[in-house]
Amino acid sequence: QVVRVPSIVGRVCDGGTISRHSAMQISMAFITAYRLAAGEAAIADFAFAAKHAAVVEMGTMMPARRARSPNEPGGIPFGVMADMVQSTRTKPDDPARASLEAVALAAVILDQIYLGSYMSGGVGFTQYATAAYTDNILEDYTYWAVDHIKDKYGGFCKSKPSSELIEKLGSEINSYALEMYERYPAAMEAHFGGSQRATVAAAATGIGVAFATGNANAGVNGWYLSMYQHRERLGRLGFYGYDLQDNCGAANSFSYRSDEGLPHELRGPNFPNYAMNVGHLSGYTGIAMAPHAARGDAYVCNPLIKIAFADKNLPFDFANITKEFGRGCLREFVPMGERSAIIPAK
Structure with missing residues (x-):
């Protein structure tokens, strides 16, 4: 399973927030699907596993001076x-x-x-x-x-x-x-x-x-x-x-x-x-x-x-990266849900 979070989460917070944000999404989806009461022990265990035990992160540990x-x-x-x-x-x-x-x-x-x-x-x-x-x-x-x-x-x-x-x-x-x-x-x-x-x-x-x-x-x-x-x-x-x-x-x-x-x-x-x-x-x-x-x-x-990153439903085409950067400069590419107050959605 690939878990995605809005890019603004990483930009406003940090990389550590990404797994926590995804854990909350997973937990809420679990609660909704099984109509559970939020805060149940099962949900807490599930969230803990998502945050700490079962997440494959792309970023490795930084050296101490850049921690x-x-x-x-x-x-x-x-x-x-x-x-x-x-x-x-x-x-x-x-x-x-x-x-x-x-x-x-x-x-x-x-x-x-x-x-x-x-x-x-x-x-x-x-x-x-x-x-x-x-x-x-x-x-x-x-x-x-x-x-x-x-x-x-x-x-x-x-x-x-x-x-x-x-x-x-x-x-x-x-x-x-x-x-x-x-x-x-x-x-x-x-x-x-x-x-x-x-x-x-x-x-x-x-x-x-x-x-x-x-x-x-x-x-x-x-x-x-x-x-x-x-x-x-x-x-x-x-x-x-x-x-x-x-x-x-x-x-x-x-x-x-x-x-x-x-x-x-x-x-x-x-x-x-x-x-x-x-x-x-x-x-x-x-x-x-x-x-x-x-x-x-x-x-x-x-x-x-x-x-x-091969997902065809991603708004950003990772096969044509320079083209996507160009589209962004021309305001043809607008990140989904981000900066809508500055760049109005078309």
């Missing part, structure tokens, strides 16, 4: 976020589109809502995150990588992961991306911040390496390679944590230490070094999606999540 209620957006691993995306189901022969849609979804939920609101206090990080999904620059770099892999590397998932492969292919994709910024001033103006250009170039590089190898950990090392080269080539990356996370990330990408040793698909903002770096989480989610989309896997991390 919040259970089931916060920051606890959603990249693989689970990727499973929310339905493009692999509707466009199984276009893994690049699926990866780009995963980037877009994570940019909003993890970069803008979680980091930009929950953690920063509401500054929004709007310009940093929107660079990944509001134009076709990342699309161009990613589809160039697809064509290059098919032309020079035998197609998807044909290359064995190795340091040599990551360095060779990653350098080729990253060089294309950085050259496009240098060749076309309009691209540089659109992505006017170093953080934006670093994110987009690294995302294309990591997604491309993941396509070629069928391995997300190889892909994320393509990301780090892009960051190293970007810094050496242009003298800077983004602000603050870029100099920490992107200069130590390759070293812990295959670590066995408990707080650094997860496979990429199981990492997320719940991962200590990933917990407060805007512009990264979207690219990391695209990298988690890429190898599985390239292989034609049915899901990335959890089939239950994949099925839950």
